[in-house]
Amino acid sequence: MESAICGIYRYGQQWDRGCVGNKGRKGMDMLSRERIDAIVHRYGRDILEHEHMEIAKRSMQHGDITTFEHSLRVARLSVRIADRLRLWNHVNLRALVRAALLHDYFLYDWHDADDGAHRLHGFRHPYTAERNARGDFEIDAIVSNSIRTHMFPLTPIPPKYLEGFIVNIADTLSAIQETFASRLSRKDERKPRP
Ligand SMILES: [Fe+2]
Numbered sequence: 001m002e003s004a005i006c007g008i009y010r011y012g013q014q015w016d017r018g019c020v021g022n023k024g025r026k027g028m029d030m031l032s033r034e035r036i037d038a039i040v041h042r043y044g045r046d047i048l049e050h051e052h053m054e055i056a057k058r059s060m061q062h063g064d065i066t067t068f069e070h071s072l073r074v075a076r077l078s079v080r081i082a083d084r085l086r087l088w089n090h091v092n093l094r095a096l097v098r099a100a101l102l103h104d105y106f107l108y109d110w111h112d113a114d115d116g117a118h119r120l121h122g123f124r125h126p127y128t129a130e131r132n133a134r135g136d137f138e139i140d141a142i143v144s145n146s147i148r149t150h151m152f153p154l155t156p157i158p159p160k161y162l163e164g165f166i167v168n169i170a171d172t173l174s175a176i177q178e179t180f181a182s183r184l185s186r187k188d189e190r191k192p193r194p
């Protein structure tokens with residue numbers, strides 16, 4: 001845990017100084033958008049660049065947002081939540097980022113008409129995502145459990161780890177935001193132009 005927390009601060013001199021002897025992070029600034037992005041890429045670059053992510057880039061998730069974009073948003077928001085709630089001493093940052101990036105690694109477009117294999121997508125996809133993630137990456141117990149339980153309470157078993165709860169909340173907030181944003185933009189498009 002400690003090494004992951006200190007890892008953040010190697011991104012800039014300012015943060016190096018802020019970290020030393022300040023485990024409680026009292027009086028420290030919040031992570032900027034750019035720094036959050038750097039953290040996500042640092043811990044998740046191999047996932048973001050994996051060839052199977054091409055499928056996620058072609059698959060729509062909510063509204064106009066692809067599964068790839070959604071996963072990236074969930075990862076950024078997960079790091080933001082951990083930062084804003086001052087949870088650095090309690091989360092494994094690497095596992096948090098990787099769980100968020102892989103939580104919807106089911107690798108198909110669930111909107112596609114098919115032979116019924118995507119029926120019950122909402123209930124089944126966490127298990128498919130976990131299986132795919134295991135196939136393509138070495139994932140630890142935190143990542144594995146967080147992927148499997150990210151749809152709780154739709155699926156019955158809650159996350160076992162704090163990282164899983166954060167991904168669960170970030171996923172829910174992102175899904176709501178993405179769905180409403182696309183509905184609003186569609187409504188806007190339908191409005192007669194002056
Ligand atoms: Fe999901």
Ligand SMILES: [Fe+2]
Pocket residue numbers: 070074103104171
């Ligand atoms: Fe999701």
